[in-house]
Amino acid sequence: MTAATEADAMVRPERDLVARVRAGESIACARMMTWAERGDARFAAVYGEFESELGRARRIGITGPPGAGKSTLVERLATHWRAQERTIGIVAVDPSSPFSGGALLGDRVRMSSLALDKGVFIRSMATRGVFGGLARATDDLADVLDLYDRDDILLETVGVGQSEVDVARSTDLTLVVLHPGGGDTIQAMKAGLMEVADVYVVNKADMPGLEQLVHQLTDTLDVRDVPLDERPPILTTVASSGEGVAELAERIDALDAERRASGKRDARRAANLRLRVRRIVEGRLQHDIWQESGLARTLDERVADGRTLSAYGLADEILNAYRERRNLEGPA
Ligand SMILES: Nc1nc2c(ncn2[C@@H]2O[C@H](COP(=O)(O)OP(=O)(O)OP(=O)(O)O)[C@@H](O)[C@H]2O)c(=O)[nH]1
Ligand SMILES: [Mg+2]
Structure with a gap:
């Protein structure tokens, strides 16, 4: 076997997985999502196989304070669009209240039309233990669902x-869901929502409290001087x-169509891509410095040796050691 065919044989199972996801095999989709979630190198290795096919799906963020009714709304929107024969992928990040259709949530499953519908794929993801940041992971999961x-x-x-x-930013369109009676507007403002x-x-x-909340919201926009x-x-x-769900869904459809036509959607996708690449680069650099180069251990040892050290001096030392190592290895 030549080196090239040997390398080819090594990535073949991964390529098969891509083909299986593309063909609509849900088990393959779930498996690839696990790679994406864990930052498994196999995900990045096969990415080139399908990246030119991406970008077809609409990516819609639903965010807001706990208990605002996000999951309930997502289920309703999914049902609305399913009735138009659209296929749906749902990623719920750290859900404290499960989707009634969330087959992955074990004993908390209640039967619903969504759970039995092959046109709906639901994935729950815990925030803890996600490699390389939440937005990095959700971008990748969305790509798998797009494929x-x-x-x-x-x-x-x-x-x-x-x-x-950050997750809410890396979408085509984001809904911020609020509910009356929770002092939500102020909380949401603080959170940058x-x-x-x-x-x-x-x-x-x-x-109760619906009118007050709508007024509060309008006032906030006035204060921020957002043009009408x-x-x-x-x-x-x-x-x-x-x-109100049908009206909301239709509004989303209209907004999306308008942004596609005006080029605003593409501009937003370009901005999202820029942020995404920065996140990937920064994540890799971090891994490279601390893990690959073993400088995490160097730092521990230097701190443990008990002498008084300058924070900036030590940081320079680490960076110099990293650069030196890089130079010895040549360009990455
Ligand atoms: N009265 C009322 N209750 C609602 C409405 N929408 C959702 N709920 C209820 O509010 C509770 C929370 O709904 P969820 O959809 O789980 O809210 P969530 O925002 O997804 O919650 P987290 O994911 O835990 O942040 C549930 O008991 C819902 O049944 C609504 O429009 N009116
Ligand atoms: Mg929820």
């Missing part, structure tokens, strides 16, 4: 921290009964 030929990819994250907000919203959804419109034509629309829903 799996989903029309719509819905990414649910709780909008509480920077990494969740207001800036990522393309559409505000005031859910639980059946609960750039303001995200505010829509109200009762996700638990489905009220």
Whole structure:
């Protein structure tokens, strides 16, 4: 066997997996997602096989404070688009309340139309232990779902921290879901959520405090001086009964169509790609410095040897050692 065919034989099972995902095999899709989640090198190795096929799916983020009704809304939206024969992929990041259709959630499963529908693929992901950051992982999972030929990819994250907000940014369009009575607007503002919203959804419109919340939201946009034509629309829903969901879905369809036509969607995708590449580069550099080059151990040893050390001096020492190693090895 020549070196080339040997290398080929080594990646062949991975290539097969790509073909199986492309052919719509759900087990293969789940397996590839596991690679993506763990930062398995096999994922990056096969990426070139399918990257030119990506970009077809709509990527929609659903974020907001805990308990706002995000999962309920995602289920309703999925059902709405399924009725139009669109295929759906759902990624729920760290869900405390499961989807009723979440077959992966074991005993918490309740039977629902989504659970039995092959046109809906649901993946839950815990935030803990995700390699290389949450946004890195969700971007990759969305790519797998795109290869799996989903029309719509819905990414649910709780909008509480920077990494969740990053996820909400790497989409074509993001819904920020709020609900009355929780002092939500202020919380959401603190979390940086207001800036990522393309559409505000005031859910639980059946609960008291609806008008106040809508006013608060409008005031916030006034204060931030957002020009009228750039303001995200505010829509109200009762996700638990489905009220307002069709209107929301149609608004999303219209907004997406408009942005495709105007080139805004492509501009946003370019901006997202830029951030994504930065994340990948930074993640790799970090791994390279601390793990590959063994400098994590050097640092531990230098700190443990008990002498008083300067933080900046030690940082310079580490960086110099890294550069020296790199120079000896030649370009990466
Ligand atoms: N009254 C009312 N309850 C709702 C509505 N939408 C959802 N709920 C209920 O609110 C609770 C939380 O809903 P979820 O969909 O799990 O909320 P979530 O935002 O996904 O929650 P986390 O993922 O835990 O942050 C559930 O008991 C829902 O049944 C609504 O429009 N009105
Ligand atoms: Mg949820």
